[in-house]
Amino acid sequence: MSEPTCPEHPETALAPKKKGWHCAACDDVVLTYDEHPQGGVRPEAPAVEASEADAAWLASLPTLLALPLEEGLHEPSPQVALWALCDAVECALKVLVMAGVGEHLAASGRLPDKLHAELRDRVRKLEEMALQMGEIGA
Numbered sequence: 764m765s766e767p768t769c770p771e772h773p774e775t776a777l778a779p780k781k782k783g784w785h786c787a788a789c790d791d792v793v794l795t796y797d798e799h800p801q802g803g804v805r806p807e808a809p810a811v812e813a814s815e816a817d818a819a820w821l822a823s824l825p826t827l828l829a830l831p832l833e834e835g836l837h838e839p840s841p842q843v844a845l846w847a848l849c850d851a852v853e854c855a856l857k858v859l860v861m862a863g864v865g866e867h868l869a870a871s872g873r874l875p876d877k878l879h880a881e882l883r884d885r886v887r888k889l890e891e892m893a894l895q896m897g898e899i900g901a
């Protein structure tokens with residue numbers, strides 16, 4: 764199966780994005796992967812029903828983790844499920860860093876000097892990257 768074109772703009776090839784096929788002219792997703800499977804392969808895995816144990820486990824997690832995990836565990840499209848699970852891992856890392864920083868602050872009121880310096884340097888690098896990306900319009 765070939766790459767699909769936009770129903771409104773037949774000359775426009777669509778690009779695969781997280782939620783489906785994106786038309787640059789419409790600036791929107793115009794076909795889902797159910798309507799036109801990516802690579803000619805329709806995802807065969809049906810949506811997984813959440814068991815009561817899954818639901819209880821997800822409900823016990825911070826919302827920040829529960830939402831992407833719930834989406835990843837119950838998403839029938841493998842591409843979208845992988846995206847959501849990667850989001851969940853990224854969120855888990857953020858939660859762990861916040862918890863670690865919180866523990867240090869609760870115990871001593873301040874971060875160890877070496878950790879404080881390392882985090883400060885990383886935040887500055889991220890700020891510089893964000894500024895540069897803004898300048899080039901990325």
Ligand SMILES: [Zn+2]
Nearest residue numbers: 769772786789
């Ligand atoms: Zn279009």
